[in-house]
Amino acid sequence: MKKIIAIVALLAIMHSAQAQFDLGPKVGYTTTTLSIDQSDISNGFKNSFTFGVFARLGKKVYFQPEINWFTSGAVFKRPALNDLNPIEQEITLGSIQVPLIVGVRLIDLEIINLRLMGGGSANFIVDKQISSMQGNNYVNPIKESDIEDIHWGFQVGAGVDIAMFAIDIQYFVGLNNLIGTINVGGQPVVFDSRKTGFAVTIGWKIM
Numbered sequence: 051m052k053k054i055i056a057i058v059a060l061l062a063i064m065h066s067a068q069a070q071f072d073l074g075p076k077v078g079y080t081t082t083t084l085s086i087d088q089s090d091i092s093n094g095f096k097n098s099f100t101f102g103v104f105a106r107l108g109k110k111v112y113f114q115p116e117i118n119w120f121t122s123g124a125v126f127k128r129p130a131l132n133d134l135n136p137i138e139q140e141i142t143l144g145s146i147q148v149p150l151i152v153g154v155r156l157i158d159l160e161i162i163n164l165r166l167m168g169g170g171s172a173n174f175i176v177d178k179q180i181s182s183m184q185g186n187n188y189v190n191p192i193k194e195s196d197i198e199d200i201h202w203g204f205q206v207g208a209g210v211d212i213a214m215f216a217i218d219i220q221y222f223v224g225l226n227n228l229i230g231t232i233n234v235g236g237q238p239v240v241f242d243s244r245k246t247g248f249a250v251t252i253g254w255k256i257m
Contacts, residue, residue: 071257072106076216078251082122084141084228084243091137093124095247102147104216104253110158114151114167121145121177122245126192135189143197143228144177149205161213168206171222173245175199191232191239201226201245216253222246 083095102118121144128137153167178197182190207220224244231238 070107070109070112072216072255073104073257074216074254075101075103075256076116076118076251076253077101078218078249080120080122080247080249082124082245082247084122084124084126084245086126086241086243091126091128093126096121096123096125096142098122100249100251106216106255110155112153112155112165114149114153114169116147116149116151118147118149119144120147120249122247130187135187136183137189137191138183139190139192140181141192141197142177142179142181143175144179146174146176147203148172148174151205153209163211165209165211166207167209167218167220169204170225171203171205173201173203173224175201175228192229193232196229196232198226198228198230201228203245205249207249211255214255216255218249218251218253220249220251222249 078100080100081095081097083093086093098121100118100120102116104114104116106112106114121142123142125140130136149169149171151167151169153165155163155165157164178194202225203222204225205220205222207218209218223246227242227244229241229243231240
């Protein structure tokens with residue numbers, strides 16, 4: 051039994067030694083919005099930079115965990131409607147994102163390769179900022195306590211490696227609500243707000 055375990059361990063070490071491994075920093079640009087299930091309230095995209103570190107293990111099929119920092123958010127607006135007061139609030143969220151990505155190399159040459167990828171991510175919100183319009187009977191229904199601290203997401207995309215650089219384009223979508231039900235003028239309103247957006251990043255494989 052001990053010999054079998056030793057052989058399996060040796061094979062695993064040999065496989066790990068042969069597997070391709072990359073590690074390095076990455077930076078990029080994100081465009082995100084918080085969707086909303088309210089037809090009379092509009093929202094817009096918020097642009098920001100992202101930075102982090104990634105690791106990649108595997109050849110044809112690879113596993114890529116990451117740790118990233120980025121900001122996201124939106125501006126929620128509603129004009130005065132009949133007896134409803136206007137709303138204008140800008141939400142900015144600072145998050146630590148931990149994606150776990152699985153990818154496949156479609157073209158794998160010595161200098162360049164083309165990849166497809168997808169996976170889930172855990173997002174931990176560590177900074178919440180709400181800027182609200184004051185005066186003119188504006189109401190400010192969204193509070194920091196209405197925003198969840200953790201949300202889950204899914205992302206898909208494509209990438210290309212050129213020498214030591216990795217360029218990725220990804221689309222991501224939230225799987226749970228960041229903002230659920232809030233109080234507007236004494237009445238509960240279901241926001242059902244989730245995060246969606248795009249990210250373009252470039253990584254530098256230093257290992």
